[in-house]
Amino acid sequence: MKGRPSLLIAAILLLFLAGSLIYIAYSRSNTDNFPKGIQFQEIKKGSSNSIIEKQNIIIKSEEEWKKIFSNEPVPSGIDFNKEMIIVVFQGQKSTGGYSINVDKIIEQKDSINIYLTETSPGEGCIVTQAFTSPYQIVKIAKTGKPTNFNLQQQIHSCE
Numbered sequence: 001m002k003g004r005p006s007l008l009i010a011a012i013l014l015l016f017l018a019g020s021l022i023y024i025a026y027s028r029s030n031t032d033n034f035p036k037g038i039q040f041q042e043i044k045k046g047s048s049n050s051i052i053e054k055q056n057i058i059i060k061s062e063e064e065w066k067k068i069f070s071n072e073p074v075p076s077g078i079d080f081n082k083e084m085i086i087v088v089f090q091g092q093k094s095t096g097g098y099s100i101n102v103d104k105i106i107e108q109k110d111s112i113n114i115y116l117t118e119t120s121p122g123e124g125c126i127v128t129q130a131f132t133s134p135y136q137i138v139k140i141a142k143t144g145k146p147t148n149f150n151l152q153q154q155i156h157s158c159e
Contacts, residue, residue: 038105038112043075043085043137047096052133054091056114056149060084060142075137084142088149089135090118096128097121097156102138112140112147117154125158 051068059065065074065085078085090100099119106113121127 034109035106035113038107038140040086040102040105040138040140042102043078043139045101045136047099047132047134049089049133049135051089051135052092053089055089056116057087057089058084058147059087078139080142082142083139085137085139086114086147087135087137088114088116089133091133093132093134095121096130096132097125098132098134100134100136102136103152105140107143107145110145112143112145113150114147115150115152117152120153120155122155122157123159125156 050071057068059068061080062074068087086102086105088100088102090098098121101117101119103115103117106115
């Protein structure tokens, strides 16, 4: 009879240990590990396009692409079943020296945050005296999460 309580305690401890290990394994496998960076690939960047309004657009299909860029074919290598396109337009500017850039894209549990930097020419900068419309187009893996754009503005110092 002396050995039975020890055996019972050992069995309870063993069950507790096994349960703890299962819980740890399960919780690690279900950890979302957010926030996390999303890799993106630049498709095109420039200072002239037909869109003169400042706007940010998510394109998830060929039809959506054609609504915005009716005269331009979908860039090669885009698979809208697996990828989506992010287009950022800085809007029309009266001179050169402006640019817009996707700096990073961060996935949160419930959203995608896209971080942009708009650059403007500072005092003393020599710039093209023509209208420009800076833009950038990037692609990422397709997601159904809502997107948020976070804008940072900077002035390029030329002095």
